Structures are given as C-alpha cells and as structure tokens.
Amino acid sequence: MDRVRQVALDAYAHQDLPFEVLVEQLQPERSLSYTPLFQVMFSLENAPSEPFALPGLTFDPLELDTGIAKFDLTLSMEETQQGLKGRFEYNTDLFDARRMTRTIEHWQNLLEVIVAAPEQRISELPLLSEAEQHQLLVEWNDTWAEYPLKQCIHQLFEEQVERSPDAVAVVYKDERLTYQELNSRANQLARYLKKLGVGSEILVGICVERSLEMIIGILGILKAGGAYVPLDPAYPKQRQVFMLRDAQVPVLLTQQSLLDVLSEHKAKFVCLDTDWKANAYGTASPIATESQENLVNQTQSENLAYAIYTSGSTGTPKGVAIQHDSLVNYTETVCLEYELKPSDRILQFASIGFDVAAEEIFPCLVRGATLVLRTDEMLSSIPDFLQQCHCLGVTVLDLPTAFWHQLASQLTATMPLPETLRLVIIGSESALPDRLKIWQQQVGQRVRLVNIYGPTETTIGATLCDLSRSIADETTVPIGRPIRNVQAYILDSYLQLVPVGVPGELYIGGVGVARGYLNQPELTIERFIPNPFEKSEVTKALAACSQKSEVNSQFLLPTSYFLPPTLYKTGDLARYRLDGNIEFLGRIDRQVKIRGFRIELEEIEAVMSQHPGIRETAIVVREDRPGNKCLVAYLVHKPQQTLTITELRSFLKEKLPEYMVPSIFMQLDALPLTPNGKVDRRSLPEPEQTRDELETAYVAPRTPLEQQLAEIWAQVLGIETVGIHDNFFALGGHSLLITQLFAQMRDTFKVNLSLRGLFKEPTVANVAETIEIAQQSKSGGEIPTEDAINLKAEAVLDPTIHPGGVTYNPDVSPSVIFLTGATGFLGSFLLYELLQQTQADIYCLVRAETIDLGKQKILSSLKSYLLWNESFSQRIIPEIGDLSKPLLGLSEALFQQLAGQVDVIYHNGALVNSTYPYSVLKAANVIGTQEVLRLASLVKIKPVHFISTIGVIGDGKSSARIVREQDSLDNFIIPSGGYSQSKWVAEKLVAIARERGIPVSIYRPGSISGHxxxxxxxxxxxxxxxxxxxxxxxxxxxxxxxxDLSPVDYISQAIVHLSRQKESLEKTFHLVNPQPxxxxxxxxxxxxxxxxxxxxxxxxxxxxxxxxxxxxxxxxxxxxxxxxxxxxxxxxxxxxxxxxxxxxxxxxxxxxxxxxxxxxxxxxxxxxxxxxxxxxxxxxxxxxx
Missing domain, CATH: 3.40.50.720 (NAD(P)-binding Rossmann-like Domain)
Structure with missing residues (x-):
C-alpha cells in the first residue's frame, strides 16, 4: 500500500503535464482501436457531490449509455451515503457480458475480504468465491481412476506376450519379431545385464540407431530392474559424454558402428548387433546362451523406469527421473483414450532421446499392437511419408506438431491420408488454428485428432484434447483437460488460483510428476514445489472422491494421491476456458519449443559464450511466418577478434544438437540494454532476410532451371536471393523446410529427388544437375504426351484369356461373389447391397499388408458411410492383392483356387484421378481389367459385371445427340482425360471378352452423388x-x-438388381439421372x-x-x-x-x-x-x- 501511495504521489507531482505532450514525447504505436499509453482507467469520486436543485423542482440523475467505451476498461467508484457505488464500462470487442459479470463478482469478493480481514496480505486476498474454488480444485481435477499401481511396465508387456505370443510385435524394414521372439531376446539380455550388476535404480545407457535392437535393449534394461537412459546417436559427442558422466551409467548398450564416438566413456559396452553372435572361433555369445524365460521381477513400481535429458538453462542438459508407476499410469491412460487394440499398427516416429518415443512404444506393446519403426527416407517429403504409411498399413501416428503443420497444409484430394489411418496424436508445441481448420475441412472426423500437452517432468503428457470434436477459435487451439490421475492448477505468482479466463502459470500434480532431476537437488526443489492447497478447506472435498466405489485392492491408491503432495512448476502460461479446457499461451521463462524439441535459450547462450571470440550473446525465437519458428543469435565479438558464421556454426554443432543451432546469426556492435542493465530483447533488430552472413560469394543462376530453383529456395527459406553455390542449411534450412522444398520441386519439375543427395551437396547447382539427369533419362529428355499414345492399339486382350471348352451354367445362384474396389465410395454401397440382396460370401480384393488390416479397411469404409451391420462380418472375406499387378497380385495357386470358388465377379475397382494421365492409370484400370477377365475364364466361366463410366463416350464431342446403350464405342470420338481413356480401353477389352464367350454386363454410371x-x-x-x-x-x-447427380444408393441398388436378372447378361446399362x-x-x-x-x-x-x-x-x-x-x-x-x-x-x-x-x-x-x-x-x- 505504501508503494501504491508513493507511485500515486509521484504522478500527482506531474499532473499538469498535458497528455498530448506526453504522447508526442514517447511516440507510442498509434491505432484507432485503442488509446495510446494506457487502455484501463480507474476513477474514484470521493468528494460528496451537492444535489442539483431549483425552487419548485426536483432533479434525479439520469445515466446515459452512449454505446461507446472511451477505454478498453473503465471502473468508476463513487462514495455515497449508502456506501460505495461502482460502474464498469468496457469494450465489447474485447469482453463479453459473462466475463464482465464474473469480473464484477471478483471485485465484490475482494472488497468484502478486505473489510473482513484488513490485516491479510494483499497477495493472499482471494478473488474467487468458494463455488469457483471448488470448480477449479475439485470438479475440473476429479480425475481419479483405477490403474495397476503395483505393477511395472515390463510386467504389463509380459502379460500381453502370454495373450498373443505369435502376433507381430515390431517391424523395421524387412525385419520383424513376434511378441514371443521379442520377449525371449529381452529376457536373454536382461539376464546378461544382471550379471554385469544391473538392478533396481541402476541407470543403463542405450545409444542405438532406430532398429529392432532398440526395442530389445529398452525391454532388456527394464526386465533386469534397471532404468534406461536414451542417447540419440545424432547428438554431438560432447553432449553424449556429459550425459553418460552425469548419469554415471556402468553399462552402455550400443551398436558396433557407434563405438568410435562413445569410446571415451568407461562404461561396459554391449553391442546389441554383434555381441549376440558367435565369435570367429564359433564360441556362442554369452547373451545368446542365457535362458529365454521371464525373470522373477524384483523391481517395485516406485523404482525408476527411465531418465531422459532435456535442455537446461545453465548450458548443460538435465536428467528427468521417471518412475514405473508414472509410466504405467500414462500407458494405461492412453491405451484407453486412444482405444488401442491388437489390430493397430503404430508408427514409431520420435527419436529415442525424446520422451514421446515411450508413448509410441509402451502403449503399443501392452495392447498387442504392431510397432512399425520408421526409416529416415520416409521424411523426404510429405507425399513420400503418406505413401509409406499407406504401404505399411499404419493406423496410428504420433507426430510433432511442427511436422503435422506441414502435413495438414499439404493435404488435398489427390494426396489424402492413408485409408488405414484412424488416429493422429500431436504435441510438443502449440497447434496453429489455421492448420486445424485445413485439417477439419480435408479430413473431418474420419481420422481422430488428439492434442497432447505435457513437459517431460510430468511423464510425457499431462492434458489431452480431442480436436476431432473441438473447433479452434481465431487465436488458440486448446490443450484440453488433465488426464487420469493427474491434476492441473493455474496460479498467479503468489500461488493463488486465478479466475477462469485469466492467464497464470500452469502447475501439474498427480501420479505423472517426476521424481526430480538427476544430481541437481537445488533445481529439483525449485521446480517441484509442495502443494499449496494440501491443507486448504476446499481441498478436503477432493478426498471424498475416493469414496466413489469399492475397488480391487490391486488398484488401491494412497490417500496422498487425492492431495498431490508435489506440483511441478511448468513455466508455461495458460488459462482456463469456460468449458474447463486449458489454453496454452506461451512460456513465462525463456524455454521454447521448436520443431517439437524443448529448448532452454540460456543453454545455447551459455555454449556460445564459451567461444573465445564472443563477448556477449543473446538468443531469441522469431516467427517470420506462421508456423515457421527459428532461432536467431545476436552476438558481439571481442575486440581484435575475427569471427565467421561458418566457424561459429561448426563450433556449436560440436556441442549442441542440430535443432539447437541458430538458423540466423547477426553481429552487433553492442546488445541493447534496459535501464536496469539487462538485455532488452524487444529492442533487438529484426533479422535481415538476406544471404550476407555467408562466406560463399554470390553466383547468379546460369540457366532457366537454376533460376526456377533459386526462386523456389528463396521462397521456402524466406530470403530475397539465393546463389547457385549457397548451402541450403547455412541459409537457415532445416528438416521441416526440406519437406516444403521437396514438395515444391516435385510439383514444378515432375521428378523424384534423393534426400540423401540434398544432404550431400545442398546447393542449387547440384540439385539442378540432378534434375537435368532425371529429365534426360526420360526418353532422351522428352516426356511423351498422352496424345502420342495409340489407344486403339492399347485395346488388345491377352489371347490366352479364352473360356475354351469351359462350361457356364447361368441358372446357378451365386454362393461366392468376387468384388473389386470394395473400399471405395460406390464399392462400399455395392458391397452393402450384395450383402443385403444375396446370401453369398463376398471375397473382396483389397490392398493391405495382412488379412486383418484388409478386413479393417473394408469395415472402416462401411462404417464411414453408415452402412455397417455386425451380421455382415462373417460373410466378408478379404483377399490381399493389387489390381495393377499380374494375377491381381495373388499367387498362382490362390488365383486358381479363386477361379474354382467364385461364381460371379463385380469389377468396380479402379484408380480414379481426373488429373493423372493414361500411362499412370493403365496398370490398375486396364491391366487390372484384363486380369479380372482372366479370372473369369479359368476353371469355370463366371459372369463379369463391369462398372465403367459414362465418360467413355467422349465428352459430348460427337455429332450424335442420343447415345444408345447398344451403340459401339467406335461410333464416338475417343474421350480426353487419362481416367476416361483408361476406362475406354478397359471397356474395349471387356467387349473382346464378350465376343470370346465370357458373359459380361457393362454399367456406365454418370456423376455419382451422395445418398x-x-x-x-x-x-x-x-x-x-x-x-x-x-x-x-x-x-x-x-x-x-x-x-447429372445420380444418388449412390440408386446406382448401387440398380446395379445389383440388374446383375441378378438373367436377361441382363451381354447388355450395357446407362445409369444417369433422367431429370438433371x-x-x-x-x-x-x-x-x-x-x-x-x-x-x-x-x-x-x-x-x-x-x-x-x-x-x-x-x-x-x-x-x-x-x-x-x-x-x-x-x-x-x-x-x-x-x-x-x-x-x-x-x-x-x-x-x-x-x-x-x-x-x-x-x-x-x-x-x-x-x-x-x-x-x-x-x-x-x-x-x-
């Protein structure tokens, strides 16, 4: 109060200074939307006003509402004989009535408490009512749920092995391990590690490339009772050395190729790729001779499971220690939230040194799903990534938000998500609302999207938001609510609850909170604080939650859980929404996230300060365009010292991971300072979008191709000019920008480029040379046009496709139907109608890695169009194949077997794309049709119902105004467009087959519209x-x-009904809307x-x-x-x-x-x-x- 009084008195001393003069001197940024210098006004009228009176008249004051707020917020208080009277005036563009009502209530609460307890410290005066406190402390933190409190994570894995020993547990390229094989190898390794002294609370390092050995190593450490310390092989050597020394690991699991990098450490090395093999003399490996049986577990749930190092503000990383009970709770939570099941295939995307890797690995392996380890080549471009996910049958993706931003922005109808994909999890930094809008427009609710928030110190994730059912507002995407057995509090600097809608620091409590930091007790005390609400009256209500129901003793939780003794101080600014969801607003300290990695800016500054040529430095994050954050280093070099950016970048790469090396360096004469002598980061100049920092001389493009490339590079990098010998990475390029670069180059030049080539020689000149070679390899440099293809010459049916003496009985009711294209739009409705109108089993050709995945694709398609009925399941039989391959991608034996089983064929499958040329579509649409006809001619004759398109008639360019169903295609001009041309050739093949004796019906739908x-x-x-x-x-x-809009239910019902009439064979049917x-x-x-x-x-x-x-x-x-x-x-x-x-x-x-x-x-x-x-x-x- 004394300080407020002094500030007011100082202001009164200058009250005669005209406001206009003050504005002129300070030169604030001007805007018509708000007043300069201040936007909030408080006025107190404490001088009694005399009532206005005239003889014979009485006057009552009339309050006028002008509808205009002079400031964003004005509070006027007046002392009256009845007491204090107040009035709020506010800008309706910034505040709504509900928020202002709450503000008034908080103001009244504050005044009442001041009167009731004048001796209380101002910082401790509550704004919230008891009902609001109860909502924030109890209702929105009522997250209690059962979980296997006394079990360790590897025990849950072993239970799953018992349930599905022969299921595939992990896949990497062409290698795979079943659950039994993975468990057996992990058991052998665990026994070997125990002989090396590994047990409870013993930290074991693991530094391996992504491989099957990575998963075996992690499980082996846990089964031995130890806690794993993951080291990314891509980390600089000095960082790895520090982490190994700080963790004091006695044993390090690695691979032979990494030994040279790690050789300085004194730990016992175990090479997972070579120590398992017999030596040159044939002596068996000591690991391979160990028993494959499960070990007797001696680890407690309170023991450590892993320690992961994150960025530290002192210039050195800090190890976060996570216990088994925390990991088990998170694993069980996400298994339920994500609805994981054995048929899922989860992509392992994150590096081993990132805690998200644990979210990908453990939930997968305790639910019997398949863990698919990605390759580095998958990240060459978004199209390549999606294509590989499709080929791998991935159902669940866990992606850094920055990568998801790139993926969402490139989604189109011609580049959709894989059909198998059902869930995408994002996290590690704020999601951009505009990317969410694109996602919702392109994907809708077909693929579930979940946003996870959580520092490493809270075991991977602390809050969760299902964005499939949440629509972002104009500014933020919510991070959701606390997960099971986790609490979230938003507090002010005095650890008091802040009202809904008011920013504060986010604190996390509950089972997920880490034990602390390795070897840093002072920092642990600073960041892991006692719960300030543990003894408050309102929190007692939380303990009542434990009386909900009787629970199994295996799942009993300690009473302290309901009153979490420790909260983790996240340093994140957040606020509650009215619906209980939390918004992330940024960092309070200088910790940031870039491309999914959490970074302490002070750590980079500390490392840069170690360079002998640098006197001062400051690191900031800039966002030159939405979603493209980059680190900018400002530096002042020492006198008489010369410093090149190349030298400094190399110095940092030796000590920091790639993602912590700044993209831009700016040399200044001095860093700007605030009046108190601190670096004024707001006054640091904007980085210039130039290439001046490069030591490479600028060389202009020499050819049109190089000119095009230089313009693309400049656009992606956000700079003005790029020379042909400039290094992409030296200009600020990084892994996410590579994705954008490859997408644009592919679209422009129609060639596939090597990611490895760019890393090897990342210059315009080199890429231009690569593109020229690729283009010249296509028919001497000239790409053939579609007009050059003689489509009539393409319409030749393999002469071996002939029924010969095979008989055909048209009266047989089909018991087995073969259907292609069952996962497409029309195909799903055809499958539905065939299931409804017949009693036959339906064999569906589907592209997938396994039969289970194929079945899942078919069922997912039926469900997405609201066609699914549980009774259909037994009659749908997936056949894993591919239209574009010989024999439909089936083995010769299976092809022959199907030829004998199938009674009728519905050929609806095709590659449908209006932009692709005939040459691209030929394999699926023409060769696929030929192979279907081959199937129809073998063993026994089978009628074929071929779904064509009205587009084969030639786009209306013929002089004939009426096209009759029996007219020959030869009466019309060959259509334009690759898709129509491919169906034209396919129809010609079908007509030839009809002449050879195969009963064929042709159906030509027009524009197929919705149900x-x-x-x-x-x-x-x-x-x-x-x-x-x-x-x-x-x-x-x-x-x-x-x-012509012909509803899909009409088209599918008509085709199936017509196909079941004996009179329909040998005919062609037009299916268009007679009333367009x-x-x-x-x-x-x-x-x-x-x-x-x-x-x-x-x-x-x-x-x-x-x-x-x-x-x-x-x-x-x-x-x-x-x-x-x-x-x-x-x-x-x-x-x-x-x-x-x-x-x-x-x-x-x-x-x-x-x-x-x-x-x-x-x-x-x-x-x-x-x-x-x-x-x-x-x-x-x-x-x-």
Missing part, C-alpha cells in the same frame, strides 16, 4: 470440389451445363441459402480461378491441371449459344428396373437440401454468411 436420404457422399469427388471452389471464388461460369439440373438452378439454390455467387463469362471465371486457385486453401486447387487458363474457341462459342448436349438413352436400365421401387430421384430442392445439410454439418462447407 438420397442421408446425404453421405465422397467429398473428394470433382462435383463437390467444384461446388466448394465456386463458393470460395464467389462466382461460377455462365455456361449452359446440365448437372441446369447449372443456373443450382446457382439459384445456393444463393437462396445465402451464398454470394455471381454468374460470369467462362473467360472471367477461368481468370478468377487461376488467380485464387493457386492457393491450397481453394477446393479446386488439386484440379487446376484439368483446366486450361487459355479458353478454347469452342468454350467461347458455348458462352453465346447452347452446346450440343448429348442425351443418354437408358432403355435397358428402365426395362430391367420396371416393377421395382428403384427409381432415380430428381435433382430438386429436397435432394439439394439433403446434400447441403450434410456438407455443412460435416464441415466440408462453411455455413452461409
């Missing part, structure tokens, strides 16, 4: 992308186009919903498209290559007159469906309402403004 009742659709289809893209553009072409919708009526409907769309000429629309469409945010971005920016004469003519619109005769279809209820609904307001409701509800379309 007529539910609206469920394939939003990656061109029609939906076009609708969304036009809404984003705000315009549509005025061409006279008829929209003019484009103009679609535009009118969208306008009626509130979407602002104008009709413009085709020329104008294409121009707008190419201006806006180059952004990945536009739905038409993936389809740009199908449009030409130049408008053809025919397109111009179509703007002024009706184009010759072909009509498709559907007589065969109508005849076959006569007497049934299968009718194609008209495209009317009712159908459009169903579709747009679905598109808006799923988030594909934003609601109308």
């Amino acid at each position: 007529s009742k539910t609206g469920t659709c394939n939003t990656s289809d061109n029609i939906y992308r076009t609708i969304k893209g036009c809404i984003q553009l705000g315009s549509v072409s005025n061409q006279d186009i008829q929209l 919708l003019p484009l103009s009526e679609m535009v009118n409907y969208m306008r009626s919903l509130g979407y602002p769309i104008e009709r413009v000429s085709n020329t104008q629309w294409r121009s707008q498209l190419f201006k806006a469409g180059n952004s990945p945010d536009n739905a038409l971005y993936p389809l740009l290559s199908t449009f030409s920016e130049e408008v053809s004469d025919r397109d111009r003519d179509s703007e002024s007159q009706d184009s010759s619109i072909q009509q498709f005769d559907c007589q065969n279809t109508l005849t076959g469906l006569a007497g049934t209820s299968i009718v194609c609904p008209p495209v009317d307001t009712k159908l459009l309402s169903t579709y747009f409701s679905y598109l808006i509800q799923t988030g594909f379309l934003n609601p109308p403004p």
Whole structure:
C-alpha cells in the first residue's frame, strides 16, 4: 500500500503535464482501436457531490449509455451515503457480458475480504468465491481412476506376450519379431545385464540407431530392474559424454558402428548387433546362451523406469527421473483414450532421446499392437511419408506438431491420408488454428485428432484434447483437460488460483510428476514445489472422491494421491476456458519449443559464450511466418577478434544438437540494454532476410532451371536471393523446410529427388544437375504426351484369356461373389447391397499388408458411410492383392483356387484421378481389367459385371445427340482425360471378352452423388470440389451445363438388381439421372441459402480461378491441371449459344428396373437440401454468411 501511495504521489507531482505532450514525447504505436499509453482507467469520486436543485423542482440523475467505451476498461467508484457505488464500462470487442459479470463478482469478493480481514496480505486476498474454488480444485481435477499401481511396465508387456505370443510385435524394414521372439531376446539380455550388476535404480545407457535392437535393449534394461537412459546417436559427442558422466551409467548398450564416438566413456559396452553372435572361433555369445524365460521381477513400481535429458538453462542438459508407476499410469491412460487394440499398427516416429518415443512404444506393446519403426527416407517429403504409411498399413501416428503443420497444409484430394489411418496424436508445441481448420475441412472426423500437452517432468503428457470434436477459435487451439490421475492448477505468482479466463502459470500434480532431476537437488526443489492447497478447506472435498466405489485392492491408491503432495512448476502460461479446457499461451521463462524439441535459450547462450571470440550473446525465437519458428543469435565479438558464421556454426554443432543451432546469426556492435542493465530483447533488430552472413560469394543462376530453383529456395527459406553455390542449411534450412522444398520441386519439375543427395551437396547447382539427369533419362529428355499414345492399339486382350471348352451354367445362384474396389465410395454401397440382396460370401480384393488390416479397411469404409451391420462380418472375406499387378497380385495357386470358388465377379475397382494421365492409370484400370477377365475364364466361366463410366463416350464431342446403350464405342470420338481413356480401353477389352464367350454386363454410371436420404457422399469427388471452389471464388461460369447427380444408393441398388436378372447378361446399362439440373438452378439454390455467387463469362471465371486457385486453401486447387487458363474457341462459342448436349438413352436400365421401387430421384430442392445439410454439418462447407 505504501508503494501504491508513493507511485500515486509521484504522478500527482506531474499532473499538469498535458497528455498530448506526453504522447508526442514517447511516440507510442498509434491505432484507432485503442488509446495510446494506457487502455484501463480507474476513477474514484470521493468528494460528496451537492444535489442539483431549483425552487419548485426536483432533479434525479439520469445515466446515459452512449454505446461507446472511451477505454478498453473503465471502473468508476463513487462514495455515497449508502456506501460505495461502482460502474464498469468496457469494450465489447474485447469482453463479453459473462466475463464482465464474473469480473464484477471478483471485485465484490475482494472488497468484502478486505473489510473482513484488513490485516491479510494483499497477495493472499482471494478473488474467487468458494463455488469457483471448488470448480477449479475439485470438479475440473476429479480425475481419479483405477490403474495397476503395483505393477511395472515390463510386467504389463509380459502379460500381453502370454495373450498373443505369435502376433507381430515390431517391424523395421524387412525385419520383424513376434511378441514371443521379442520377449525371449529381452529376457536373454536382461539376464546378461544382471550379471554385469544391473538392478533396481541402476541407470543403463542405450545409444542405438532406430532398429529392432532398440526395442530389445529398452525391454532388456527394464526386465533386469534397471532404468534406461536414451542417447540419440545424432547428438554431438560432447553432449553424449556429459550425459553418460552425469548419469554415471556402468553399462552402455550400443551398436558396433557407434563405438568410435562413445569410446571415451568407461562404461561396459554391449553391442546389441554383434555381441549376440558367435565369435570367429564359433564360441556362442554369452547373451545368446542365457535362458529365454521371464525373470522373477524384483523391481517395485516406485523404482525408476527411465531418465531422459532435456535442455537446461545453465548450458548443460538435465536428467528427468521417471518412475514405473508414472509410466504405467500414462500407458494405461492412453491405451484407453486412444482405444488401442491388437489390430493397430503404430508408427514409431520420435527419436529415442525424446520422451514421446515411450508413448509410441509402451502403449503399443501392452495392447498387442504392431510397432512399425520408421526409416529416415520416409521424411523426404510429405507425399513420400503418406505413401509409406499407406504401404505399411499404419493406423496410428504420433507426430510433432511442427511436422503435422506441414502435413495438414499439404493435404488435398489427390494426396489424402492413408485409408488405414484412424488416429493422429500431436504435441510438443502449440497447434496453429489455421492448420486445424485445413485439417477439419480435408479430413473431418474420419481420422481422430488428439492434442497432447505435457513437459517431460510430468511423464510425457499431462492434458489431452480431442480436436476431432473441438473447433479452434481465431487465436488458440486448446490443450484440453488433465488426464487420469493427474491434476492441473493455474496460479498467479503468489500461488493463488486465478479466475477462469485469466492467464497464470500452469502447475501439474498427480501420479505423472517426476521424481526430480538427476544430481541437481537445488533445481529439483525449485521446480517441484509442495502443494499449496494440501491443507486448504476446499481441498478436503477432493478426498471424498475416493469414496466413489469399492475397488480391487490391486488398484488401491494412497490417500496422498487425492492431495498431490508435489506440483511441478511448468513455466508455461495458460488459462482456463469456460468449458474447463486449458489454453496454452506461451512460456513465462525463456524455454521454447521448436520443431517439437524443448529448448532452454540460456543453454545455447551459455555454449556460445564459451567461444573465445564472443563477448556477449543473446538468443531469441522469431516467427517470420506462421508456423515457421527459428532461432536467431545476436552476438558481439571481442575486440581484435575475427569471427565467421561458418566457424561459429561448426563450433556449436560440436556441442549442441542440430535443432539447437541458430538458423540466423547477426553481429552487433553492442546488445541493447534496459535501464536496469539487462538485455532488452524487444529492442533487438529484426533479422535481415538476406544471404550476407555467408562466406560463399554470390553466383547468379546460369540457366532457366537454376533460376526456377533459386526462386523456389528463396521462397521456402524466406530470403530475397539465393546463389547457385549457397548451402541450403547455412541459409537457415532445416528438416521441416526440406519437406516444403521437396514438395515444391516435385510439383514444378515432375521428378523424384534423393534426400540423401540434398544432404550431400545442398546447393542449387547440384540439385539442378540432378534434375537435368532425371529429365534426360526420360526418353532422351522428352516426356511423351498422352496424345502420342495409340489407344486403339492399347485395346488388345491377352489371347490366352479364352473360356475354351469351359462350361457356364447361368441358372446357378451365386454362393461366392468376387468384388473389386470394395473400399471405395460406390464399392462400399455395392458391397452393402450384395450383402443385403444375396446370401453369398463376398471375397473382396483389397490392398493391405495382412488379412486383418484388409478386413479393417473394408469395415472402416462401411462404417464411414453408415452402412455397417455386425451380421455382415462373417460373410466378408478379404483377399490381399493389387489390381495393377499380374494375377491381381495373388499367387498362382490362390488365383486358381479363386477361379474354382467364385461364381460371379463385380469389377468396380479402379484408380480414379481426373488429373493423372493414361500411362499412370493403365496398370490398375486396364491391366487390372484384363486380369479380372482372366479370372473369369479359368476353371469355370463366371459372369463379369463391369462398372465403367459414362465418360467413355467422349465428352459430348460427337455429332450424335442420343447415345444408345447398344451403340459401339467406335461410333464416338475417343474421350480426353487419362481416367476416361483408361476406362475406354478397359471397356474395349471387356467387349473382346464378350465376343470370346465370357458373359459380361457393362454399367456406365454418370456423376455419382451422395445418398438420397442421408446425404453421405465422397467429398473428394470433382462435383463437390467444384461446388466448394465456386463458393470460395464467389462466382461460377455462365455456361449452359446440365448437372447429372445420380444418388449412390440408386446406382448401387440398380446395379445389383440388374446383375441378378438373367436377361441382363451381354447388355450395357446407362445409369444417369433422367431429370438433371441446369447449372443456373443450382446457382439459384445456393444463393437462396445465402451464398454470394455471381454468374460470369467462362473467360472471367477461368481468370478468377487461376488467380485464387493457386492457393491450397481453394477446393479446386488439386484440379487446376484439368483446366486450361487459355479458353478454347469452342468454350467461347458455348458462352453465346447452347452446346450440343448429348442425351443418354437408358432403355435397358428402365426395362430391367420396371416393377421395382428403384427409381432415380430428381435433382430438386429436397435432394439439394439433403446434400447441403450434410456438407455443412460435416464441415466440408462453411455455413452461409
């Protein structure tokens, strides 16, 4: 109070200084949205005001609400005869009524407490009511749940081995181990380690590359009773040496190739890749001779499981000690939260030195899932990463948020997530709202997205938020609520609870809190503090939670759990939302996260200060564009000392990991200081986006190719110019920027580049040479065009595909059906109808690594379209194969076996992509069809129902206005577009097979739209992308186009019904909507919903498209290559007159469906309402403004 009084008196001494003069002298940043210098006003009217009076009149004061707030917040207090009277005035752009109501209540609470306890310290005066305290302490921290308190993590693994000994536990490249094999090897290693003295509380180092040995080593250490200390082989030698000495490990597990780097340490080395083998004299390895049986466990749950080193502010890393009970609680929690099951395949992404690796390894191995170890090559680009995940059948990804940012920004219809993927976990830094918005638009709820927050000191994760059901606001993405058996408190600097919505420091309590730091007792005391609420009255209510129910004695928790004795001081700024979710707002201290790694800036400064040429240094984080954080080093060198950036960068790389080496270095004459002599970090200059810090002389591009490359590099790196000999990494490049760089180079030059090549020679000149070689290797440097391909010559069916003397009985009801394309949109509905309308078993060709994964893909597809019924399961039999391979990717024996079992074939599978050329689609769509016909001709003749497309007719360029179902394709022009061309050739093969005696029916659907009742659709289809893209553009072409929207339920019901009629064989069926919708009526409907769309000429629309469409945010971005920016004469003519619109005769279809209820609904307001409701509800379309 004395300090406040003195500040006020000092201010009164200068009260005559005009405000305008003060503003002129201080030159603050000006804005029309707020007043300069201050935005909060408090006024106290303590002088009694005389009532205004006139003879014969009485006056009552009238409060006027002008609707304008002069400041962001004003509190006016007035002393009256009745007591204090107050009024809040606030800016409604910043505060809402609910928040201000709470603020008023807190103000009243404060005043009441001051009167009731005037002797209490101001810092201890509570703002919150008892109800609010109860909410924050009890209701939002009621996380009690059972878990195996007395068990260790390796015991949970051993229990799983008993349940599934023959299941695959871990996979790396072509190597794999079953659960039994992994357990046996870990047991042998554990027994050997015990002979070396390993036991409870003994730290054992493990420094290995990602491999099967990594998993064996970790489990072996734990089974021996020890705690593992992971060292990333990529760490600098000095950092590894420090960690080994600090942890005082007596034994170090490693690999032969790493011995030279680690040779200085005096620990006993065990090489996991060589010490298992017999020596040159044939003597068996001492490890291999150990028993493979489980050891008798002598480890307690309070013993250490691992110690992981994180960045330290003193310049040296600090080891965080985690106990088994903490690890077991987290493992059990995420197993339940993520719904992990034995059929899951979890990618092991993180490096061994990152605690997230434990989240990937242990939950997987205690639930019987398969752990898939990634390779470094997977990170060459996002497309490569997604493709590899698809090939590996990955179902769960645990990614650094920074990597997820890159992945989310590149998701398109042509580069979707793998079909097997069901869960993505992100964490390690704040998620960007704009990336979440892209994710929700592209993925929706098909793949669950979970955001995890937690420092290493709280055992991997402390809070969890399911972002599949959370929509980010404009500024932040929540980190969720505390996980099971963990508590979260947001406190001020006096350890008092802060109100909801008010920032404070986040403290974590509960089972997950680490034991402390290795060999740093003072730092442990500083960061792990006693719980200030342990004896408070309100916390007693928390203990009542233990009386919820009787529990098994195995899961009983100590009473102290409910009153966590220790809280970890995270140093993170956070606040509670009204719904109980927590928002992360940044760091209070100078610890930061970049690309998923937690970094103490002081550690980098301490290491830089060790350089003999540096006098002063400061490290800050800059974000030159959203999501691209980088470290910037400001330095002042000593007098008479010369210092090059190359030398300094090399010095740091010897002592720090790559992610801690600054991207930008700026040399200053002196660091700016605050009045109290501290470095004024806010006054440090913005780094210049130039290449001046390089010692390499600038050499300009010499060729157009080098010029293009230099421009791409400059854009990705965020600098103005790049020379052809400039080093990508010296310019600030890092692993995440490489992903962007490769994506852009691939899109521009249409070649696949080697990641290893870039690391070896990271210059424009080298990459340009590589691209030239790649381009020259394609037909002498010229890429053949699709026009050069003679499609008629392609339509040749293998002469060996001929039924010969094989018989065919058309009266046999099928008991076995073979279906291709069952996981696609139409394929899922065909499978559903076949299951509904027949009693047959359905053999489904599916691409997957295992039968279980194949079955899972099929079921996931049915569930996503709301078609699943548990009774279907036994009748769906996956056949693991590939349309693009000979014999459909099946073995010859299996192919022959199927030929004898199958009664009828539905060939719906195809690679569908409107931007791919014929040459890319040929394997799946043409060769695949040929192999289906081969299957139909062997052992016994099987009818084939081939799903083609109306696009084979040739885009309406023929003079014929009516296309009849029995017309030959030769009557029409060959279609344009790779997909239609591939189906044209496939249909020609089917026609040849028909002539040879194979009974074939052809079905040509038009534009397949969503379900007529539910609206469920394939939003990656061109029609939906076009609708969304036009809404984003705000315009549509005025061409006279008829929209053929044929609901998928009509198409699938019609195909299955027609295929079951004997009269349908040998016929072709058109499946189009007989009542299409003019484009103009679609535009009118969208306008009626509130979407602002104008009709413009085709020329104008294409121009707008190419201006806006180059952004990945536009739905038409993936389809740009199908449009030409130049408008053809025919397109111009179509703007002024009706184009010759072909009509498709559907007589065969109508005849076959006569007497049934299968009718194609008209495209009317009712159908459009169903579709747009679905598109808006799923988030594909934003609601109308």
